[in-house]
Amino acid sequence: MKKKAAAEVDNGSLKVWCEHCSIRIAPSEMKVASDGKVYHERCYGKSSAGSKVIAASRSATLGTKNER
Numbered sequence: 001m002k003k004k005a006a007a008e009v010d011n012g013s014l015k016v017w018c019e020h021c022s023i024r025i026a027p028s029e030m031k032v033a034s035d036g037k038v039y040h041e042r043c044y045g046k047s048s049a050g051s052k053v054i055a056a057s058r059s060a061t062l063g064t065k066n067e068r
Helices: 048-063
Strands: 031-034 037-040
Touching: none
Parallel strands: none
Antiparallel strands: 031 037
């Protein structure tokens, strides 16, 4: 008897859900991956992960002065 080969999974066909809104992310949609979690591009800014990045970038730009 011959053994059957293990089934291979095509990674492109795996379904991905947004960590913020729990709606499926279509393969054609833009997505953001952060800390092992995947978000819609529009949901990333609303999530706690996105707000930490936005707050850090704002504080960095507010702390700098343009001198001539």
